Amino acid sequence: xxxxxxxxRMVGMLLIDQLVKRHGTRTVLDHVGFEARPGRVTxxxxxxxxxxxxxxxxxxxxxxxxxxxALVGGRPYRTLRDxxxxxxxxxxxxxxxxxxxxxxxxxxxxxxxxxxxSRVGEALDQVGLASSAGVRVGRFSLGMGQRxxxxxxxxxxxxxxxxxxxxxxxxxxxIRWMRGLLRDQAAAGGTVLLSSHLMAEVADVAxxxxxxxxxxxVATGTLAELTTGYDRLEDAFFALTGGDAGAHR
Amino acid sequence: xxxxxxxxxxLRKTLTLPAAWAGIAVVVLGSIAITVLNAVTTRSAxxxxxxxxVANTSAFEAAFAAMPLGTVGAVVLGVVMISSxxxxxxxxxxxxxxxxxTLTAMPRRVSLLAAKATVLxxxxxxxxxxxxxxxxxxxxxxxxxxGTETVTPAQALMRGLGGALYWTxxxxxxxxxxxxxxxxxxxxxxxxxxxxxVSVSLLLTNLTPLAHWLPDLAGRRLFTGVDTVDGGLAxxxxxxxxxxxxxxxxxxxxxVFRRRDA
Numbered sequence: 001x002x003x004x005x006x007x008x009r010m011v012g013m014l015l016i017d018q019l020v021k022r023h024g025t026r027t028v029l030d031h032v033g034f035e036a037r038p039g040r041v042t043x044x045x046x047x048x049x050x051x052x053x054x055x056x057x058x059x060x061x062x063x064x065x066x067x068x069x070a071l072v073g074g075r076p077y078r079t080l081r082d083x084x085x086x087x088x089x090x091x092x093x094x095x096x097x098x099x100x101x102x103x104x105x106x107x108x109x110x111x112x113x114x115x116x117x118s119r120v121g122e123a124l125d126q127v128g129l130a131s132s133a134g135v136r137v138g139r140f141s142l143g144m145g146q147r148x149x150x151x152x153x154x155x156x157x158x159x160x161x162x163x164x165x166x167x168x169x170x171x172x173x174x175i176r177w178m179r180g181l182l183r184d185q186a187a188a189g190g191t192v193l194l195s196s197h198l199m200a201e202v203a204d205v206a207x208x209x210x211x212x213x214x215x216x217x218v219a220t221g222t223l224a225e226l227t228t229g230y231d232r233l234e235d236a237f238f239a240l241t242g243g244d245a246g247a248h249r
Numbered sequence: 250x251x252x253x254x255x256x257x258x259x260l261r262k263t264l265t266l267p268a269a270w271a272g273i274a275v276v277v278l279g280s281i282a283i284t285v286l287n288a289v290t291t292r293s294a295x296x297x298x299x300x301x302x303v304a305n306t307s308a309f310e311a312a313f314a315a316m317p318l319g320t321v322g323a324v325v326l327g328v329v330m331i332s333s334x335x336x337x338x339x340x341x342x343x344x345x346x347x348x349x350x351t352l353t354a355m356p357r358r359v360s361l362l363a364a365k366a367t368v369l370x371x372x373x374x375x376x377x378x379x380x381x382x383x384x385x386x387x388x389x390x391x392x393x394x395x396g397t398e399t400v401t402p403a404q405a406l407m408r409g410l411g412g413a414l415y416w417t418x419x420x421x422x423x424x425x426x427x428x429x430x431x432x433x434x435x436x437x438x439x440x441x442x443x444x445x446x447v448s449v450s451l452l453l454t455n456l457t458p459l460a461h462w463l464p465d466l467a468g469r470r471l472f473t474g475v476d477t478v479d480g481g482l483a484x485x486x487x488x489x490x491x492x493x494x495x496x497x498x499x500x501x502x503x504x505v506f507r508r509r510d511a
Contacts, residue, residue: 061356062349062511078356082254087353095350097266097333104265105350112258112354137338145338145345152350 011073011086012038012159012191014059020067021054027215028054031068034210034220036193038159041186043206044195047241051215052195053091056164060089072160082113088153089162094145095152098138102129102148105137106155115156123151128177142169150178160191167201179205199237203227213241255355255364263330263368272325273372276318277380283315284384288391295395306396309405312384316412316472319380323373323416324440327423330365332433348511358507362428366421366499373420377413411471414488418495422464425498428506440465454480464494 014036021029029051036042046052057063059070061077072080072087080086096105106120124130127147132140140148146169153161161182167175182192182205196202202209209226211219219226219240230236263269288311294302304310334348355361385405400408419440426436443449443465453460460466461481468491470484482490 057511060353062352064508064510077353080356083356084354089353091349092345093338095345095347095353096338097336097347098338099267099333100262100265104261108258108262108265109350109354111261112254114254149345 010038012189013071013073014042014160014162014191014193015071015074016055016059016068017070018068019055019058019065019070021051021058021063021215022066029058029065030215032212032215032217033068034217036160036191036208038191039186039189040207041182041192041194041205042208042210043202044193044210044212045199045202045237045241046195046197046212048197050197050212050241052197052212053164054215055212056089056091056162056193056195060087060091060162062091082115082156084109084113084115084156084158086156086158087160087162088156088158089164090146090149090153090166091164093142094137094140094148096137096145096148099136101134101136102140102151103133105148106151109152109155113156119155119157123155126154127151143171143174146170147174150181158190161185161193163192163194165196166194167196175201199233203233211237211240218242252360252364255361256367258355259330259361259364259368260371263326263372266329266333268329268333269326269372272322272329273376275325276322276376277383279318279321280312280315280380280384281387283318284312284387285391287311287314288388291396292392295392300396305399306392307399308388308392308396309385309398309400311392312381312388313405313408313412315384319373319377319412319416320419321441322376323369323420324423324437326372327369327420328427328433328436330369331424331427331431335431336433352511359503362499362503362506366424369420369424370417373417374413377409377416381409381413408472411484411488415468415471415491418464418468418491421495422498425495425502428502429498462490464491467491467494 016035017033019029019032032051032055044052054063058065059077070076077083077087094105096102102124103120106123107117110117110120121130124133127150129144129147129151132144137145137148146166150166153163167178170178182194186192186207194202203223206223208222209220210217211226226240227233227236230239288308291303291306291311294300295306300306334351335346337344337346351361352358423436423440427433450460450463450466454466467482467487470482470487481487
């Protein structure tokens with residue numbers, strides 16, 4: 001369908017199709033497929049070990065799939081030119097070496113993708129780390145590391161954000177701030193894909209939900225579609241993932 | 250621009266790593282210390298009227314004797330450029346590794362490795378270009394006209410270049426081995442211990458002459474004038490064999506790096 005293909009090539013459109021990943025004989029991802037669209041916040045939900053990180057790592061070109069494709073604006077991540085200007089991402093904390101300062105970390109990232117040096121200070125400012133710019137990352141708390149990771153993701157003013165458990169380690173104020181930031185990104189036409197193992201965590205921010213359990217996608221839809229018929233969000237989550245049969249009414 | 254970006258990024262990354270500066274300091278300061286020690290020993294032997302106590306009274310030889318130390322610094326640089334990518338942050342800080350940030354910023358892995366190798370070569374040559382003139386100058390200042398210079402400027406240049414080439418190739422081998430093993434331990438243990446504590450390669454030559462074709466032994470005559478065992482390859486062919494090993498190990502590392510999960 002030509003119209004569909006044109007849509008898949010939209011900048012910032014994230015398309016995951018039939019992904020398979022095996023570690024030895026264990027199947028980690030079993031034909032995983034979904035999309036995250038511009039202007040929407042898509043929450044990727046699942047218990048720890050369900051396959052969220054594996055999917056995001058393949059999307060970002062870090063790991064190789066055993067089958068299927070993951071595309072950013074119609075292209076594999078590894079073929080993007082200056083990828084930080086298209087997709088900002090955060091996996092497992094800041095990704096900064098502990099001996100380096102926050103400013104130095106962002107400075108080399110900016111240089112590698114032809115991003116203006118002035119963005120380093122702006123991004124640190126944006127995540128509330130301006131006063132810690134010269135502190136070595138080894139002395140950061142978990143929450144500060146998350147903020148630095150987010151600064152790295154925002155550095156190239158990308159069309160899409162891909163964030164693995166972004167509110168981990170943030171205090172309530174930080175969580176509120178993060179939600180505002182993600183909503184603003186989507187409101188400006190950006191694509192936001194974030195993973196979480198807590199449905200309540202994403203209920204206030206997500207437009208679309210993708211639920212994964214045991215390496216398979218078990219549900220996709222809007223927040224309203226997936227939670228209809230349940231008293232509480234967590235009940236819906238456990239019912240969908242089969243994590244707790246008793247939670248289903 | 251697309252080549253310069255990663256290259257400058259990797260250079261900046263290395264120069265903001267304290268461990269890299271430790272490696273550079275070992276070479277520059279360590280070489281200066283050894284040179285001062287040698288030159289003072291030589292000078293006092295001359296002044297005491299017993300120059301036969303030292304092997305020779307050449308200022309260049311007094312400085313060049315520190316040259317093997319540069320190998321240690323090159324290995325440290327080659328290792329930390331890679332091992333810093335795989336060092337995990339504390340779990341308190343999310344437990345992430347820098348390789349994630351590096352590969353999301355520069356997903357073309359072979360180009361990334363080429364940028365890292367280029368940075369290593371540039372740094373090692375820069376360190377050699379600083380260390381050799383400084384140590385030669387110090388030795389000349391201490392020994393002065395009292396000694397007999399047996400090395401011509403042309404010979405000094407060739408030996409300096411040979412030594413710097415050995416440093417560079419050893420550093421690149423350290424990079425390749427560290428990338429293959431993703432460990433900052435194996436390459437320094439093998440390369441530093443083998444060159445300074447007990448040379449396993451040298452012991453192997455007692456078992457088979459093929460051991461002369463191992464990278465460290467093949468290239469050892471690049472340090473002309475440093476005492477070494479007889480036999481094995483001459484400087485030119487030896488350098489080619491060592492360079493061949495380096496290219497081979499880097500190529501294997503590139504193929505593995507490109508295919509494996511980050």
